[in-house]
Amino acid sequence: MIKVFSTTPRIVMGPGAAKTIGEEVKSRGVRKALIVTDKGCIAAGLVSTIEQSLKASGIRYGIFDGVEPDPRYEIVADCVNMVRAEKARMLIGVGGGSPMDITKTAAVMAVNKPPVGQYFGINLIPKPGLPAILIPTTAGTGSEVTPIAILSDEGEKLKKGIVSPYLYPALGIVDPELTLGLPPHVTAATGMDALIHGIEAYTSINATGITDMFCERAIRLIYNNIRTAFAKGDDIQARTAMMEGALLAGIGFANAGVTAVHAFAYPIGAEFHIPHGVANTLMLPHVIRYNVLGNLDKFAKLAEPFGIPTGRLDQLQIVDRVIQAIDRLADDLRVPRHLKDFGVKDKDIDMLADGVMKVTRLLANNPRTLYLQDAKQIYRAAL
Ligand SMILES: [Fe+2]
Structure with a gap:
Protein backbone atom coordinates (compact mmCIF):
# COMPACT_ATOMS: atom_id res chain seq x y z
CA MET A 1 0.00 0.00 0.00
CA THR A 179 7.12 24.89 30.18
CA LEU A 180 9.00 25.27 33.49
CA GLY A 181 6.24 27.38 35.04
CA LEU A 182 3.28 25.23 34.03
CA PRO A 183 1.14 24.28 37.03
CA PRO A 184 0.92 20.53 37.82
CA HIS A 185 -2.66 20.08 36.60
CA VAL A 186 -1.79 21.56 33.20
CA THR A 187 1.39 19.48 32.98
CA ALA A 188 -0.74 16.40 33.71
CA ALA A 189 -3.56 17.10 31.25
CA THR A 190 -1.37 18.23 28.35
CA GLY A 191 1.19 15.47 28.97
CA MET A 192 -1.53 12.82 29.02
CA ASP A 193 -2.87 14.24 25.74
CA ALA A 194 0.60 13.76 24.21
CA LEU A 195 0.87 10.22 25.61
CA ILE A 196 -2.54 9.44 24.12
CA HIS A 197 -1.43 10.82 20.73
CA GLY A 198 1.42 8.31 20.86
CA ILE A 199 -0.78 5.39 21.95
CA GLU A 200 -3.53 6.14 19.43
CA ALA A 201 -1.19 6.63 16.48
CA TYR A 202 0.67 3.44 17.47
CA THR A 203 -2.54 1.39 17.44
CA SER A 204 -4.20 3.19 14.48
CA ILE A 205 -4.96 1.13 11.39
CA ASN A 206 -2.78 3.66 9.49
CA ALA A 207 0.35 3.08 11.60
CA THR A 208 3.51 2.39 9.59
CA GLY A 209 7.06 1.35 10.49
CA ILE A 210 8.02 5.03 10.39
CA THR A 211 5.19 6.25 12.64
CA ASP A 212 5.80 3.34 15.05
CA MET A 213 9.39 4.48 15.44
CA PHE A 214 8.25 7.97 16.48
CA CYS A 215 5.44 6.67 18.70
CA GLU A 216 7.54 4.10 20.57
CA ARG A 217 10.08 6.74 21.61
CA ALA A 218 7.32 9.25 22.37
CA ILE A 219 5.46 6.83 24.66
CA ARG A 220 8.68 5.84 26.44
CA LEU A 221 9.78 9.43 27.00
CA ILE A 222 6.39 10.67 28.20
CA TYR A 223 5.47 7.67 30.36
CA ASN A 224 8.83 7.75 32.11
CA ASN A 225 9.02 11.51 32.71
CA ILE A 226 5.48 12.78 33.22
CA ARG A 227 5.39 12.01 36.96
CA THR A 228 8.62 13.95 37.55
CA ALA A 229 7.45 16.90 35.42
CA PHE A 230 4.18 16.90 37.41
CA ALA A 231 5.85 16.64 40.82
CA LYS A 232 8.89 18.86 40.14
CA GLY A 233 7.90 21.39 37.52
CA ASP A 234 11.36 22.99 37.41
CA ASP A 235 13.15 19.74 36.49
CA ILE A 236 14.58 20.75 33.10
CA GLN A 237 15.56 17.17 32.20
CA ALA A 238 12.01 15.89 32.68
CA ARG A 239 10.61 18.94 30.87
CA THR A 240 13.02 18.39 27.95
CA ALA A 241 12.04 14.73 27.70
CA MET A 242 8.33 15.65 27.80
CA MET A 243 8.81 18.27 25.08
CA GLU A 244 10.59 15.79 22.82
CA GLY A 245 7.96 13.14 23.58
CA ALA A 246 5.09 15.49 22.68
CA LEU A 247 6.87 16.49 19.47
CA LEU A 248 7.46 12.87 18.41
CA ALA A 249 3.89 11.86 19.28
CA GLY A 250 2.72 14.80 17.13
CA ILE A 251 4.79 13.56 14.19
CA GLY A 252 3.32 10.08 14.74
CA PHE A 253 -0.32 11.13 14.80
CA ALA A 254 0.05 13.69 12.02
CA ASN A 255 0.75 10.70 9.77
CA ALA A 256 -1.09 7.73 11.37
CA GLY A 257 -4.01 9.64 12.92
CA VAL A 258 -5.58 9.47 16.36
CA THR A 259 -8.51 7.17 16.98
CA ALA A 260 -11.61 6.74 19.15
CA VAL A 261 -10.25 8.22 22.41
CA HIS A 262 -10.08 11.61 20.70
CA ALA A 263 -13.43 10.99 19.01
CA PHE A 264 -15.02 10.41 22.45
CA ALA A 265 -13.26 13.44 23.91
CA TYR A 266 -14.62 15.92 21.35
CA PRO A 267 -18.35 15.86 22.24
CA ILE A 268 -17.68 16.08 25.99
CA GLY A 269 -15.12 18.83 25.39
CA ALA A 270 -17.51 20.88 23.26
CA GLU A 271 -20.62 20.33 25.39
CA PHE A 272 -19.23 20.34 28.95
CA HIS A 273 -15.99 22.32 28.41
CA ILE A 274 -13.82 19.56 29.83
CA PRO A 275 -10.16 20.41 28.98
CA HIS A 276 -8.97 18.34 26.02
CA GLY A 277 -6.27 16.39 27.89
CA VAL A 278 -8.63 15.64 30.79
CA ALA A 279 -11.39 14.49 28.43
CA ASN A 280 -8.95 12.16 26.69
CA THR A 281 -7.55 10.76 29.94
CA LEU A 282 -11.02 10.16 31.29
CA MET A 283 -12.03 8.15 28.20
CA LEU A 284 -8.69 6.34 27.66
CA PRO A 285 -9.06 3.16 29.77
CA HIS A 286 -12.65 2.59 28.65
CA VAL A 287 -11.86 3.02 24.97
CA ILE A 288 -8.73 0.84 25.20
CA ARG A 289 -10.79 -1.95 26.78
CA TYR A 290 -13.05 -1.78 23.73
CA ASN A 291 -10.29 -1.36 21.14
CA VAL A 292 -7.96 -4.09 22.40
CA LEU A 293 -9.49 -6.85 20.30
CA GLY A 294 -8.89 -4.82 17.16
CA ASN A 295 -5.10 -4.73 17.60
CA LEU A 296 -4.12 -7.04 20.45
CA ASP A 297 -0.54 -7.25 19.32
CA LYS A 298 0.12 -3.51 19.48
CA PHE A 299 -1.74 -2.93 22.76
CA ALA A 300 0.30 -5.74 24.36
CA LYS A 301 3.51 -4.19 23.03
CA LEU A 302 2.81 -1.07 25.13
CA ALA A 303 4.11 -3.13 28.07
CA GLU A 304 7.63 -2.53 26.86
CA PRO A 305 7.81 1.31 26.98
CA PHE A 306 5.71 1.13 30.17
CA GLY A 307 8.34 -1.17 31.74
CA ILE A 308 5.80 -3.86 32.64
CA PRO A 309 7.35 -7.33 33.15
CA THR A 310 5.44 -9.77 30.93
CA GLY A 311 7.00 -13.12 31.98
CA ARG A 312 4.64 -15.93 31.07
CA LEU A 313 1.58 -13.74 30.68
CA ASP A 314 -0.50 -14.06 27.53
CA GLN A 315 -1.39 -10.99 25.47
CA LEU A 316 -4.78 -10.42 27.12
CA GLN A 317 -3.20 -10.56 30.58
CA ILE A 318 -0.48 -8.15 29.44
CA VAL A 319 -3.10 -5.71 28.15
CA ASP A 320 -4.85 -5.86 31.55
CA ARG A 321 -1.56 -4.78 33.15
CA VAL A 322 -1.19 -1.96 30.62
CA ILE A 323 -4.69 -0.67 31.49
CA GLN A 324 -3.86 -0.93 35.21
CA ALA A 325 -0.72 1.13 34.59
CA ILE A 326 -2.76 3.80 32.78
CA ASP A 327 -5.30 3.92 35.64
CA ARG A 328 -2.48 4.26 38.15
CA LEU A 329 -0.84 7.01 36.11
CA ALA A 330 -4.07 9.03 35.83
CA ASP A 331 -4.60 8.64 39.60
CA ASP A 332 -1.01 9.69 40.38
CA LEU A 333 -1.46 12.79 38.21
CA ARG A 334 -4.82 13.54 39.87
CA VAL A 335 -6.68 13.81 36.60
CA PRO A 336 -10.46 13.65 37.20
CA ARG A 337 -11.70 10.18 36.27
CA HIS A 338 -15.47 10.47 35.95
CA LEU A 339 -17.79 12.33 33.59
CA LYS A 340 -20.13 13.04 36.46
CA ASP A 341 -17.41 15.26 37.98
CA PHE A 342 -18.21 17.63 35.11
CA GLY A 343 -21.98 17.48 35.38
CA VAL A 344 -22.57 14.82 32.72
CA LYS A 345 -25.73 12.80 33.46
CA ASP A 346 -27.06 9.50 32.18
CA LYS A 347 -29.67 11.37 30.14
CA ASP A 348 -26.84 13.11 28.18
CA ILE A 349 -25.37 9.86 26.91
CA ASP A 350 -27.56 9.38 23.83
CA MET A 351 -26.70 12.88 22.59
CA LEU A 352 -22.96 12.42 23.30
CA ALA A 353 -22.90 9.03 21.57
CA ASP A 354 -24.55 10.58 18.49
CA GLY A 355 -21.75 13.17 18.60
CA VAL A 356 -19.01 10.51 18.61
CA MET A 357 -20.49 8.75 15.59
CA LYS A 358 -20.13 12.04 13.66
CA VAL A 359 -16.35 12.14 14.21
CA THR A 360 -15.88 9.90 11.17
CA ARG A 361 -12.47 11.47 10.40
CA LEU A 362 -11.02 9.78 13.51
CA LEU A 363 -13.22 6.69 13.70
CA ALA A 364 -11.87 5.79 10.25
CA ASN A 365 -8.47 5.20 11.95
CA ASN A 366 -9.84 3.17 14.85
CA PRO A 367 -8.55 -0.39 15.24
CA ARG A 368 -12.07 -1.69 16.05
CA THR A 369 -15.29 -0.73 14.26
CA LEU A 370 -17.44 1.37 16.58
CA TYR A 371 -21.22 1.02 16.72
CA LEU A 372 -23.67 3.42 18.35
CA GLN A 373 -24.62 0.93 21.07
CA ASP A 374 -20.94 0.48 21.98
CA ALA A 375 -20.43 4.24 22.09
CA LYS A 376 -23.25 4.54 24.62
CA GLN A 377 -21.78 1.74 26.74
CA ILE A 378 -18.33 3.31 26.70
CA TYR A 379 -19.68 6.69 27.88
CA ARG A 380 -21.79 4.94 30.52
CA ALA A 381 -18.65 3.16 31.81
CA ALA A 382 -16.92 6.55 32.12
CA LEU A 383 -19.79 8.22 34.02
FE1 LIG B 1 -5.07 15.60 21.50
Whole structure:
Protein backbone atom coordinates (compact mmCIF):
# COMPACT_ATOMS: atom_id res chain seq x y z
CA MET A 1 0.00 0.00 0.00
CA ILE A 2 1.25 3.51 -0.80
CA LYS A 3 1.81 5.64 2.30
CA VAL A 4 2.85 9.26 2.67
CA PHE A 5 4.99 10.65 5.46
CA SER A 6 5.36 14.39 6.01
CA THR A 7 6.35 16.75 8.79
CA THR A 8 7.39 20.34 9.53
CA PRO A 9 10.49 21.09 7.46
CA ARG A 10 12.58 22.63 10.27
CA ILE A 11 12.56 22.13 14.02
CA VAL A 12 14.80 24.05 16.42
CA MET A 13 14.72 22.40 19.83
CA GLY A 14 16.31 22.43 23.27
CA PRO A 15 16.49 24.71 26.33
CA GLY A 16 16.82 28.32 25.15
CA ALA A 17 15.62 27.60 21.57
CA ALA A 18 12.96 30.34 21.78
CA LYS A 19 15.72 32.96 21.83
CA THR A 20 16.55 32.08 18.21
CA ILE A 21 13.22 33.38 16.89
CA GLY A 22 14.57 36.79 15.86
CA GLU A 23 17.34 35.32 13.73
CA GLU A 24 14.99 32.70 12.26
CA VAL A 25 12.53 35.39 11.14
CA LYS A 26 15.29 37.67 9.83
CA SER A 27 16.86 34.83 7.81
CA ARG A 28 13.55 34.52 5.94
CA GLY A 29 13.66 38.17 4.87
CA VAL A 30 10.56 39.09 6.91
CA ARG A 31 10.52 42.52 8.57
CA LYS A 32 7.01 42.54 10.07
CA ALA A 33 5.35 39.66 11.91
CA LEU A 34 2.25 39.08 14.01
CA ILE A 35 2.51 37.18 17.30
CA VAL A 36 -0.67 35.16 17.94
CA THR A 37 -1.18 34.15 21.56
CA ASP A 38 -3.51 34.34 24.56
CA LYS A 39 -3.58 36.51 27.63
CA GLY A 40 -2.31 33.66 29.85
CA CYS A 41 0.95 33.39 27.89
CA ILE A 42 1.47 37.13 28.08
CA ALA A 43 0.81 37.16 31.85
CA ALA A 44 3.25 34.26 32.32
CA GLY A 45 5.99 36.30 30.61
CA LEU A 46 6.41 33.76 27.78
CA VAL A 47 5.74 36.26 25.01
CA SER A 48 8.31 38.74 26.34
CA THR A 49 11.10 36.20 25.63
CA ILE A 50 9.95 36.13 22.00
CA GLU A 51 9.60 39.92 21.85
CA GLN A 52 13.13 40.50 23.15
CA SER A 53 14.59 38.24 20.49
CA LEU A 54 12.56 39.89 17.70
CA LYS A 55 13.61 43.36 18.87
CA ALA A 56 17.28 42.31 19.03
CA SER A 57 17.05 41.25 15.38
CA GLY A 58 15.25 44.43 14.29
CA ILE A 59 11.94 42.69 13.48
CA ARG A 60 8.77 44.76 13.93
CA TYR A 61 5.73 42.92 15.26
CA GLY A 62 2.14 43.24 16.39
CA ILE A 63 0.42 41.05 18.99
CA PHE A 64 -2.98 39.39 18.65
CA ASP A 65 -3.88 38.09 22.13
CA GLY A 66 -7.54 37.27 21.50
CA VAL A 67 -7.21 33.46 21.47
CA GLU A 68 -9.49 31.72 23.97
CA PRO A 69 -9.45 28.07 25.15
CA ASP A 70 -11.29 25.76 22.70
CA PRO A 71 -11.39 28.70 20.27
CA ARG A 72 -14.48 29.44 18.18
CA TYR A 73 -13.67 29.47 14.50
CA GLU A 74 -14.91 33.07 14.29
CA ILE A 75 -11.70 34.16 16.07
CA VAL A 76 -9.76 33.30 12.92
CA ALA A 77 -11.42 36.21 11.08
CA ASP A 78 -10.46 38.63 13.89
CA CYS A 79 -6.87 37.42 13.66
CA VAL A 80 -6.81 37.77 9.84
CA ASN A 81 -8.09 41.34 10.17
CA MET A 82 -5.15 42.11 12.42
CA VAL A 83 -2.69 40.47 10.00
CA ARG A 84 -3.99 42.87 7.31
CA ALA A 85 -4.06 45.92 9.61
CA GLU A 86 -0.48 45.27 10.72
CA LYS A 87 0.67 44.34 7.19
CA ALA A 88 2.36 41.28 8.74
CA ARG A 89 4.13 38.86 6.38
CA MET A 90 4.52 36.04 8.88
CA LEU A 91 2.59 34.67 11.88
CA ILE A 92 4.24 33.49 15.09
CA GLY A 93 2.00 31.31 17.26
CA VAL A 94 2.95 31.14 20.94
CA GLY A 95 1.01 28.95 23.37
CA GLY A 96 -0.77 25.63 23.69
CA GLY A 97 -2.92 24.02 21.01
CA SER A 98 -5.47 26.84 20.81
CA PRO A 99 -3.11 29.71 19.84
CA MET A 100 -1.14 27.43 17.51
CA ASP A 101 -4.28 26.18 15.73
CA ILE A 102 -5.59 29.74 15.31
CA THR A 103 -2.17 30.79 13.95
CA LYS A 104 -2.11 28.03 11.36
CA THR A 105 -5.65 28.71 10.25
CA ALA A 106 -5.24 32.51 10.14
CA ALA A 107 -2.04 32.10 8.07
CA VAL A 108 -3.95 30.24 5.34
CA MET A 109 -7.06 32.44 5.66
CA ALA A 110 -4.91 35.53 5.05
CA VAL A 111 -4.62 34.22 1.48
CA ASN A 112 -7.78 32.10 0.91
CA LYS A 113 -11.38 33.27 0.54
CA PRO A 114 -13.56 33.38 3.67
CA PRO A 115 -15.51 31.96 5.39
CA VAL A 116 -13.25 29.48 7.15
CA GLY A 117 -16.23 27.19 7.82
CA GLN A 118 -16.15 25.90 4.24
CA TYR A 119 -12.71 24.33 4.81
CA PHE A 120 -13.64 21.95 7.66
CA GLY A 121 -12.65 18.54 6.35
CA ILE A 122 -9.67 17.11 4.53
CA ASN A 123 -7.67 18.88 1.79
CA LEU A 124 -10.24 21.61 1.04
CA ILE A 125 -7.94 24.66 1.32
CA PRO A 126 -7.10 25.86 -2.22
CA LYS A 127 -3.85 27.80 -1.70
CA PRO A 128 -0.85 27.89 0.68
CA GLY A 129 -0.94 30.75 3.17
CA LEU A 130 1.56 33.09 4.80
CA PRO A 131 4.46 31.34 6.53
CA ALA A 132 3.90 30.48 10.19
CA ILE A 133 6.30 29.72 13.05
CA LEU A 134 4.89 27.78 16.00
CA ILE A 135 6.32 27.90 19.52
CA PRO A 136 4.55 25.51 21.93
CA THR A 137 4.39 26.41 25.62
CA THR A 138 3.04 23.01 26.72
CA ALA A 139 4.35 19.49 26.08
CA GLY A 140 1.03 18.32 24.70
CA THR A 141 -0.69 19.09 21.43
CA GLY A 142 2.16 18.61 18.96
CA SER A 143 0.42 21.20 16.77
CA GLU A 144 3.83 22.45 15.61
CA VAL A 145 4.21 19.24 13.58
CA THR A 146 0.65 18.51 12.45
CA PRO A 147 -1.34 19.62 9.37
CA ILE A 148 -4.46 19.84 11.55
CA ALA A 149 -6.34 22.67 13.28
CA ILE A 150 -9.20 21.98 15.70
CA LEU A 151 -11.78 24.73 16.14
CA SER A 152 -15.09 24.87 17.99
CA ASP A 153 -18.40 25.28 16.19
CA GLU A 154 -20.59 26.72 18.94
CA GLY A 155 -23.72 26.48 16.79
CA GLU A 156 -23.34 22.75 16.32
CA LYS A 157 -21.66 22.23 19.72
CA LEU A 158 -18.89 20.33 17.98
CA LYS A 159 -15.14 20.53 17.65
CA LYS A 160 -14.25 20.34 13.97
CA GLY A 161 -10.97 19.73 12.20
CA ILE A 162 -9.34 21.32 9.18
CA VAL A 163 -6.71 19.05 7.64
CA SER A 164 -4.44 20.37 4.90
CA PRO A 165 -0.72 20.18 4.11
CA TYR A 166 -0.84 24.01 3.96
CA LEU A 167 -1.34 24.02 7.75
CA TYR A 168 2.22 22.82 8.37
CA PRO A 169 4.27 25.70 9.75
CA ALA A 170 7.58 26.69 8.16
CA LEU A 171 9.30 26.14 11.48
CA GLY A 172 8.66 24.76 14.96
CA ILE A 173 10.65 26.10 17.91
CA VAL A 174 10.46 23.64 20.79
CA ASP A 175 11.90 25.09 23.99
CA PRO A 176 11.32 23.20 27.26
CA GLU A 177 12.22 26.31 29.28
CA LEU A 178 8.83 27.73 28.26
CA THR A 179 7.12 24.89 30.18
CA LEU A 180 9.00 25.27 33.49
CA GLY A 181 6.24 27.38 35.04
CA LEU A 182 3.28 25.23 34.03
CA PRO A 183 1.14 24.28 37.03
CA PRO A 184 0.92 20.53 37.82
CA HIS A 185 -2.66 20.08 36.60
CA VAL A 186 -1.79 21.56 33.20
CA THR A 187 1.39 19.48 32.98
CA ALA A 188 -0.74 16.40 33.71
CA ALA A 189 -3.56 17.10 31.25
CA THR A 190 -1.37 18.23 28.35
CA GLY A 191 1.19 15.47 28.97
CA MET A 192 -1.53 12.82 29.02
CA ASP A 193 -2.87 14.24 25.74
CA ALA A 194 0.60 13.76 24.21
CA LEU A 195 0.87 10.22 25.61
CA ILE A 196 -2.54 9.44 24.12
CA HIS A 197 -1.43 10.82 20.73
CA GLY A 198 1.42 8.31 20.86
CA ILE A 199 -0.78 5.39 21.95
CA GLU A 200 -3.53 6.14 19.43
CA ALA A 201 -1.19 6.63 16.48
CA TYR A 202 0.67 3.44 17.47
CA THR A 203 -2.54 1.39 17.44
CA SER A 204 -4.20 3.19 14.48
CA ILE A 205 -4.96 1.13 11.39
CA ASN A 206 -2.78 3.66 9.49
CA ALA A 207 0.35 3.08 11.60
CA THR A 208 3.51 2.39 9.59
CA GLY A 209 7.06 1.35 10.49
CA ILE A 210 8.02 5.03 10.39
CA THR A 211 5.19 6.25 12.64
CA ASP A 212 5.80 3.34 15.05
CA MET A 213 9.39 4.48 15.44
CA PHE A 214 8.25 7.97 16.48
CA CYS A 215 5.44 6.67 18.70
CA GLU A 216 7.54 4.10 20.57
CA ARG A 217 10.08 6.74 21.61
CA ALA A 218 7.32 9.25 22.37
CA ILE A 219 5.46 6.83 24.66
CA ARG A 220 8.68 5.84 26.44
CA LEU A 221 9.78 9.43 27.00
CA ILE A 222 6.39 10.67 28.20
CA TYR A 223 5.47 7.67 30.36
CA ASN A 224 8.83 7.75 32.11
CA ASN A 225 9.02 11.51 32.71
CA ILE A 226 5.48 12.78 33.22
CA ARG A 227 5.39 12.01 36.96
CA THR A 228 8.62 13.95 37.55
CA ALA A 229 7.45 16.90 35.42
CA PHE A 230 4.18 16.90 37.41
CA ALA A 231 5.85 16.64 40.82
CA LYS A 232 8.89 18.86 40.14
CA GLY A 233 7.90 21.39 37.52
CA ASP A 234 11.36 22.99 37.41
CA ASP A 235 13.15 19.74 36.49
CA ILE A 236 14.58 20.75 33.10
CA GLN A 237 15.56 17.17 32.20
CA ALA A 238 12.01 15.89 32.68
CA ARG A 239 10.61 18.94 30.87
CA THR A 240 13.02 18.39 27.95
CA ALA A 241 12.04 14.73 27.70
CA MET A 242 8.33 15.65 27.80
CA MET A 243 8.81 18.27 25.08
CA GLU A 244 10.59 15.79 22.82
CA GLY A 245 7.96 13.14 23.58
CA ALA A 246 5.09 15.49 22.68
CA LEU A 247 6.87 16.49 19.47
CA LEU A 248 7.46 12.87 18.41
CA ALA A 249 3.89 11.86 19.28
CA GLY A 250 2.72 14.80 17.13
CA ILE A 251 4.79 13.56 14.19
CA GLY A 252 3.32 10.08 14.74
CA PHE A 253 -0.32 11.13 14.80
CA ALA A 254 0.05 13.69 12.02
CA ASN A 255 0.75 10.70 9.77
CA ALA A 256 -1.09 7.73 11.37
CA GLY A 257 -4.01 9.64 12.92
CA VAL A 258 -5.58 9.47 16.36
CA THR A 259 -8.51 7.17 16.98
CA ALA A 260 -11.61 6.74 19.15
CA VAL A 261 -10.25 8.22 22.41
CA HIS A 262 -10.08 11.61 20.70
CA ALA A 263 -13.43 10.99 19.01
CA PHE A 264 -15.02 10.41 22.45
CA ALA A 265 -13.26 13.44 23.91
CA TYR A 266 -14.62 15.92 21.35
CA PRO A 267 -18.35 15.86 22.24
CA ILE A 268 -17.68 16.08 25.99
CA GLY A 269 -15.12 18.83 25.39
CA ALA A 270 -17.51 20.88 23.26
CA GLU A 271 -20.62 20.33 25.39
CA PHE A 272 -19.23 20.34 28.95
CA HIS A 273 -15.99 22.32 28.41
CA ILE A 274 -13.82 19.56 29.83
CA PRO A 275 -10.16 20.41 28.98
CA HIS A 276 -8.97 18.34 26.02
CA GLY A 277 -6.27 16.39 27.89
CA VAL A 278 -8.63 15.64 30.79
CA ALA A 279 -11.39 14.49 28.43
CA ASN A 280 -8.95 12.16 26.69
CA THR A 281 -7.55 10.76 29.94
CA LEU A 282 -11.02 10.16 31.29
CA MET A 283 -12.03 8.15 28.20
CA LEU A 284 -8.69 6.34 27.66
CA PRO A 285 -9.06 3.16 29.77
CA HIS A 286 -12.65 2.59 28.65
CA VAL A 287 -11.86 3.02 24.97
CA ILE A 288 -8.73 0.84 25.20
CA ARG A 289 -10.79 -1.95 26.78
CA TYR A 290 -13.05 -1.78 23.73
CA ASN A 291 -10.29 -1.36 21.14
CA VAL A 292 -7.96 -4.09 22.40
CA LEU A 293 -9.49 -6.85 20.30
CA GLY A 294 -8.89 -4.82 17.16
CA ASN A 295 -5.10 -4.73 17.60
CA LEU A 296 -4.12 -7.04 20.45
CA ASP A 297 -0.54 -7.25 19.32
CA LYS A 298 0.12 -3.51 19.48
CA PHE A 299 -1.74 -2.93 22.76
CA ALA A 300 0.30 -5.74 24.36
CA LYS A 301 3.51 -4.19 23.03
CA LEU A 302 2.81 -1.07 25.13
CA ALA A 303 4.11 -3.13 28.07
CA GLU A 304 7.63 -2.53 26.86
CA PRO A 305 7.81 1.31 26.98
CA PHE A 306 5.71 1.13 30.17
CA GLY A 307 8.34 -1.17 31.74
CA ILE A 308 5.80 -3.86 32.64
CA PRO A 309 7.35 -7.33 33.15
CA THR A 310 5.44 -9.77 30.93
CA GLY A 311 7.00 -13.12 31.98
CA ARG A 312 4.64 -15.93 31.07
CA LEU A 313 1.58 -13.74 30.68
CA ASP A 314 -0.50 -14.06 27.53
CA GLN A 315 -1.39 -10.99 25.47
CA LEU A 316 -4.78 -10.42 27.12
CA GLN A 317 -3.20 -10.56 30.58
CA ILE A 318 -0.48 -8.15 29.44
CA VAL A 319 -3.10 -5.71 28.15
CA ASP A 320 -4.85 -5.86 31.55
CA ARG A 321 -1.56 -4.78 33.15
CA VAL A 322 -1.19 -1.96 30.62
CA ILE A 323 -4.69 -0.67 31.49
CA GLN A 324 -3.86 -0.93 35.21
CA ALA A 325 -0.72 1.13 34.59
CA ILE A 326 -2.76 3.80 32.78
CA ASP A 327 -5.30 3.92 35.64
CA ARG A 328 -2.48 4.26 38.15
CA LEU A 329 -0.84 7.01 36.11
CA ALA A 330 -4.07 9.03 35.83
CA ASP A 331 -4.60 8.64 39.60
CA ASP A 332 -1.01 9.69 40.38
CA LEU A 333 -1.46 12.79 38.21
CA ARG A 334 -4.82 13.54 39.87
CA VAL A 335 -6.68 13.81 36.60
CA PRO A 336 -10.46 13.65 37.20
CA ARG A 337 -11.70 10.18 36.27
CA HIS A 338 -15.47 10.47 35.95
CA LEU A 339 -17.79 12.33 33.59
CA LYS A 340 -20.13 13.04 36.46
CA ASP A 341 -17.41 15.26 37.98
CA PHE A 342 -18.21 17.63 35.11
CA GLY A 343 -21.98 17.48 35.38
CA VAL A 344 -22.57 14.82 32.72
CA LYS A 345 -25.73 12.80 33.46
CA ASP A 346 -27.06 9.50 32.18
CA LYS A 347 -29.67 11.37 30.14
CA ASP A 348 -26.84 13.11 28.18
CA ILE A 349 -25.37 9.86 26.91
CA ASP A 350 -27.56 9.38 23.83
CA MET A 351 -26.70 12.88 22.59
CA LEU A 352 -22.96 12.42 23.30
CA ALA A 353 -22.90 9.03 21.57
CA ASP A 354 -24.55 10.58 18.49
CA GLY A 355 -21.75 13.17 18.60
CA VAL A 356 -19.01 10.51 18.61
CA MET A 357 -20.49 8.75 15.59
CA LYS A 358 -20.13 12.04 13.66
CA VAL A 359 -16.35 12.14 14.21
CA THR A 360 -15.88 9.90 11.17
CA ARG A 361 -12.47 11.47 10.40
CA LEU A 362 -11.02 9.78 13.51
CA LEU A 363 -13.22 6.69 13.70
CA ALA A 364 -11.87 5.79 10.25
CA ASN A 365 -8.47 5.20 11.95
CA ASN A 366 -9.84 3.17 14.85
CA PRO A 367 -8.55 -0.39 15.24
CA ARG A 368 -12.07 -1.69 16.05
CA THR A 369 -15.29 -0.73 14.26
CA LEU A 370 -17.44 1.37 16.58
CA TYR A 371 -21.22 1.02 16.72
CA LEU A 372 -23.67 3.42 18.35
CA GLN A 373 -24.62 0.93 21.07
CA ASP A 374 -20.94 0.48 21.98
CA ALA A 375 -20.43 4.24 22.09
CA LYS A 376 -23.25 4.54 24.62
CA GLN A 377 -21.78 1.74 26.74
CA ILE A 378 -18.33 3.31 26.70
CA TYR A 379 -19.68 6.69 27.88
CA ARG A 380 -21.79 4.94 30.52
CA ALA A 381 -18.65 3.16 31.81
CA ALA A 382 -16.92 6.55 32.12
CA LEU A 383 -19.79 8.22 34.02
FE1 LIG B 1 -5.07 15.60 21.50
